[in-house]
Amino acid sequence: MREIILADHAGFCFGVKRAVDGIAEALAQTRAGWSIGMPIHNPQEVARLCAKGLKIASDVEEIPEGARVFIRAHGEALSVFKELQAKNALIMDMTCPFVQRAQARAGELSAQGYHIVLLGDIRHPEIRSIQGHVDGSIDVVADAADAEKLPKKRLVALISQTTQREELLASVASALIFRTEELHVCNTVCRATVERQDAVRGLAGKVDGLVVIGGKESANTAKLRDIGLACGMDVIWIENISELDGGWLLGKDKIGAAAGASTPEWLITEVCTKIARM
């Protein structure tokens, strides 16, 4: 039988697990509830929750009056909470506590007069939710080169999307020091992302190929694939076992398995078990 080596840290992070467990628990009792967009970036797990009664709205307007609404792990802007309250929605907030901390610090520091700089992907829902907690001036940067284009400001607070790398946060902070009198850096980088990435590096040289399991929308899963390739591994990225080409397995005795922070354990187990027997 083929040997499967699972990365030391793989699958659900604390925040995703908390959101999924909370939604599943509530649905078991109420059989109905909404989320605005996918509550986590994994289609298979979302399908499982939809089978239990979850409905996905594309925006707030689609939510019916008085409905139960789960706020997803990435969080939502304060304006979304207000719109939901105006609809008498029953809000169940599943925002990751680490994202909540980034939101809160952004809001507090903005209120204290700081210009807010967010490090992250401007299209990512987490960044949009943090932006949505700031009333004052704000910029989003993807790297130090972006930060170098910002004008000088007296007071700047730098806050990171939780899934960014600390090295990138440090390089952006370095760039901002030349453009500020006082720079307040909140290191809101979450360990989960780094742990999953380090775990992929730990498989290098120990396996004949790496299977990365996770949603194609998941940015942190994409990074695991990139790290595997950078370590010289033969990498395949699949959402579920049906996507795995048996030919890829030929001649490979030891297979590494990695999974993003939104990949559920049942899916990891299913993929690993089937690969072992193929």
Added chain:
Amino acid sequence: MREIILADHAGFCFGVKRAVDGIAEALAQTRAGWSIGMPIHNPQEVARLCAKGLKIASDVEEIPEGARVFIRAHGEALSVFKELQAKNALIMDMTCPFVQRAQARAGELSAQGYHIVLLGDIRHPEIRSIQGHVDGSIDVVADAADAEKLPKKRLVALISQTTQREELLASVASALIFRTEELHVCNTVCRATVERQDAVRGLAGKVDGLVVIGGKESANTAKLRDIGLACGMDVIWIENISELDGGWLLGKDKIGAAAGASTPEWLITEVCTKIARM
């Protein structure tokens, strides 16, 4: 006649000029006053002030009861102010306002619960004066390697000696981001130091030799010498004209002149005029 090209920025910075002018003005009226240690790092200028009535004490204990005392540009610890008050001293505070800002921010951020990290030379009077405004926990680091040895702390404030380079402050901040939840960086680096250093670089390739004028105790003058050497210039460092070896001038038609932030204008003028005629 030999051509002398004076660096674009040379000699007294704002803080030193303010201290020297203030001491000279007071001595013109009162004919007597004390400083604890040299008020600025230039023996010739200090000698000029001593001729007007300035007395130099080696420590606070040496100051007589009720005496007039000038606090030097680098500042003093709060404990020194208290000891002087206990002696009914008439304190004239000549601390550079940029150093005062670093002292104040260190004290305030410490009171707010931040562990204070100072970037600078632990033996330098400015760093000792900033340290002396902090009641809580504090570390002094010289570079990023020092910062990497510090234990992790939740709240850290990083404050710079005013004469450090911004590049060094940025690299220390980068190192601290991995060791903190929130890092508050006060960019207390003063433009005067950078301007004098850039001005030396601006002379490279334009002169046959560089005369650096300034006290041998002056750290910022030593850096001007180092930069001149790094730019490939033939450099000589003198405190006054008597130290200049005529042989060094042979075959040199164009001479650059640079001076540290504690070198008085009259000394620069004297040296330049004499070199031109030698």
